[in-house]
Amino acid sequence: MKPENEVRSKHRRLIVLAAVLAVGALVIIGRLAYYQIWMHDRLEEMALEERERERNVPSERGNILDSTGHPFAMSVIQWDISVSPELVDDPNELADQLADLMDLPRDELYAKLTMKVPWVSLARGTAQEIGEAVAGLEANGIICDPRALRVYPEGELAAHVVGIVSDGGVGFCGIEGYYDQWLAGTEGKRAIEQNPAGEEIPLAPQAELAATAGVNLILTVDRNIQMIAVQELERAVEEYQAESGTVVIMDPQTGAILAIANYPSYDPNLFPDVDGKLLDDASLSKLWEPGSIFKVITWAGGLDSGTISPGTTVYDSGSREVGGRVIWNWDRMGRGWVTMTDGLAQSLNTVAAFISTSMGKDRFYTYVQRFGFGVITKVDLASEGPGIVKRPGDSDWFASDLGTNAFGQGIAVTPLQMLSAVSAVANHGLLMKPYIVKQFVTSEKVVSVQPLAVRQAIAEETAETLTGMLVEVVSREATKAQVAGYRIAGKTGTAQVPTAYGYDPTATIASFVGFAPADDPQFAVLVKLDKPQASPWANHTAAPTFRAIVERLLVYLQIPPDEIRLAQ
């Protein structure tokens, strides 16, 4: 080939090559333009979808504290430790390290670390320091998940007041149930970016919606008073061989609940293994026919309506017929002419029936309603029951109910309702709404709950008169409730236990309700013992229990005897 031709041929090939390269470049540029410009938004979105994840940030559940600031319920972190055996570099070394830290058998750990499974749990609910130490190893394959755990440092002490929280973080019963949403707070959200292995990239920008911590609740319950209630109740149940029992203590001037004790109780720390029947707070949900302590309400209505006065006399023959049904005294004995004070002191059913029938059904049930029976008290605790009050006009109400209801039969109440009603007598006739949370505390503010008056159930003068009569009840008949040096107002109640076939002839429910000091009540106490075997009578079981509680309360609350206190 001639040199000219050779040069020309080379030029041609170069041109072809350049053209090919140019086309190639154009294709590449075109593809780049396609991806970078036309497909830009879509691809960016796809990339972000791959990389970005939204994680829930759990909120801290609020604490529940007693009135002195001691925690009844709080959350701590425990660790669930697991492993992906395939990712472990050196199972021998890791087994040694974990055995030291977790105090588990080395061989057992080694066996788990070498299992041919993608994941295996090593320990659940490990203590904080152990979890932190294991996480600090930063060993490949080891997974440490911190988990909030609800703990109750006081154990059984205030189980029914506080309630429980499930594994899923939902509160049930008591304060945990009633204030679940407040305590739980609000979960936060956190946008994170992750690498192809799914691990969070710590340096990536993160958008965060902060979690809101739950509200801390400070209760009106004083753990020392709670302890007194629990100890004395346990002692009483054991001593009098009762099946179960309840003690409720309240500040009658405000409605603040100072203690709620039920026996049997449970340890909320062991919640999943607790018998479900024990979870109910008997003071709120267990209805009982109150028996003679309900006479306080009958006498209050009679006095307030002007139907009777303390000196009104009536002839007691031992029985009285109401609506075709004969009502007997507890001992079937007649006492002749008795005053209303005598009738209350000796707990005469015939006198109670006399009062209710003299008042008439409308007025009697109006007072029953005024004292808050038949409706919930709206206390801030979960699972409260309204009780059962049959009223004239109801299909199941009979004329005889007017007589039996007057001494607490055929009517079902909760211990809290009963104590709340008697507290109204102690509080100059003013019925207060019971409450158990006195302060809501967040990081920003503290909100205090103000006592709330429901209504003036009876006149102030009536309340004072009735208080005087209740003091006589204790000093004359219920002497086992008496505390030397103090005027105590109170009333015993020995109620029969209703069954499907009438009243159980072998069992009673013994109760006592009262308050002290009578002239300036600082606390009201209700004691209820179910089916005591040692004695069926409240005066021998519930009354001494009441006295034991009151004696300790007077010491704890530093209330001097009347002689010294009134001399001041």
Place this chain on the structure above:
Amino acid sequence: MNRKTITKQGPNQTQKATFPVRTALFGGAALLILFAWLQLILALQIASTERQIQITIDELSKLKRDNMALVQDTAIIESEASMTRRAEALGYGLQTPVYLSLGQTYQTTGPAAGGDVLASAGRPAGDLQGGILSQFLLDDTLYETTTAQKGATSPVASPAEGAP
């Protein structure tokens, strides 16, 4: 001459025309490098600070968790049940207070007087035996408290013991 002059002026004119461009290019490049360097330094600092923040947040979380665990431990140690056990182990029991108004004279020297005071408070004098007696004032009232101790000897002479 004229041609030479022109020739000499030509390069001068060219130098004058190209000098700012080259300088600008160098300057631009230098600025670009400077900005890139600054960007790199700042990016590194931001990354480092973010990491530090992350570490601090982790440390704070750990401290919070440790604090929660400590509060729990303290709460358990100070629980009613635990305190009661400890008090009983130390020999303490329930208090039995004796109240006196300030007008009353409390005599700790005679068994008769002490017995009267206790009787007026509604408690048998024997209640104080083996107990620790203490007095304090509150709201203008003299308070007397005894703490029953199992088998302990009272360091303060109680009226029931009839100390001189």
